[in-house]
Amino acid sequence: MERKKTIVATASLAGCFGCHMSLLDIDERILSLIDLVDFNKSPINDIKNFTEYCDIGIIEGSCCNSENVHALKEFRKNCRILISLGECAIMGGVPAMRNGIPIRECIEEAYMNSPSVKGHNPEMILPNDPELPMLLDRVYPCHEIVKIDYFLPGCPPRADLIYSALEALITGNEMKLPYEIVKYD
């Protein structure tokens, strides 16, 4: 009988997609991964909605707006194991550099005052479409919003770290953490 494949879902919240790129950096090992894993909701295959309960959810990026919080809670509901992948998911990362700066100042800088927009927004319009997600008061690490089971640091996390974690979770063997693969940059 064929062994049931592990179902993996992934999401990129307030991140740069670098963690997902690093996932693809496992090179030819992706072939052996494909034998063991099926991807559900993920930007890699563009599946938009969960179609079944997943074994592993991988989250890149932190929560900077209401949409991120919603997506993260959906993942928690639909995944047995949730992993924070990368610095942004773990500690806010570069987006969290805005923590401590008042939100109005951030928005005015982005749409009115920074050198690249100055003079190009004469009516001084700030994004106000009700469809747009609300920015949060600050950027939140994922584990401050939902329970996270595992953390894989790096910016991006080394492909070997991601592979080693997935392999361990799928096979049930202990995860290998050689010195070179746990880095914060």
Add this chain to the structure above:
Amino acid sequence: MSTNGSVIRIIIDGKEYLSRSGVYLIDVARENRIFIPTLCNISGVKPRGACRMCTVSVNGRYMTACTTPVSEGMEIKTNTPDLHDLRKAILEIMFVEGNHICPVCEKSGNCDLQALAYRFQILVPRFPYSFPKRTIDAENPLLVKDHNRCILCKRCIRTIKDEQGRSFFAFRKRGHKLEISIAHHLKDHLNKEIAQRAVDVCPTGALLKKESGYNIPISERKYERTPIGSEIESLKQSVIGDQ
């Protein structure tokens, strides 16, 4: 009681060592190729015992190895599971207490704080991030002070001095607002060479030199492949190998 300088016997991690009484435990350990993690300590400069990273068990009591002179019969444990966890917790506190965004830090890869976190394989701190509001001060023509990354170890204050022994750096403000400052009356004497020494002595990316940066390619950074402390321990290997 032994007088300072007399030969004594101590036990470190179950092994007997000879030393001279009065020498700081951290130095005895280092001479014997035993790595005890430190952050605020600098060889040859009066220790301060501020960061508590070097906490060891001396006759069952926790003491900082950098401020404890050895004496006859001391029984020291440098690396029990409890000590390991205590040190890890201290590091985690430092990470949540400031704003350490390593991906955008120039010191990354060469930073002692980060290197210790790597050695302890900290994947996430157990404490909540505090995201304090801190400033970056680039007023000095040679140095940038990034208060987000300062761990208040005082290494700069304690080592960077003029010929008269006056410190170029000082603390200002109080409590959680405490921060490092460049002494006003000396700032005109702060030249490139002194600035470089300050940057080198700072264990974090809190002091950075202006007009240069990212000089070391990523794969060649100090703690890229070998953990902090292995320079002390690897000598142990070769000494054992030679015997």
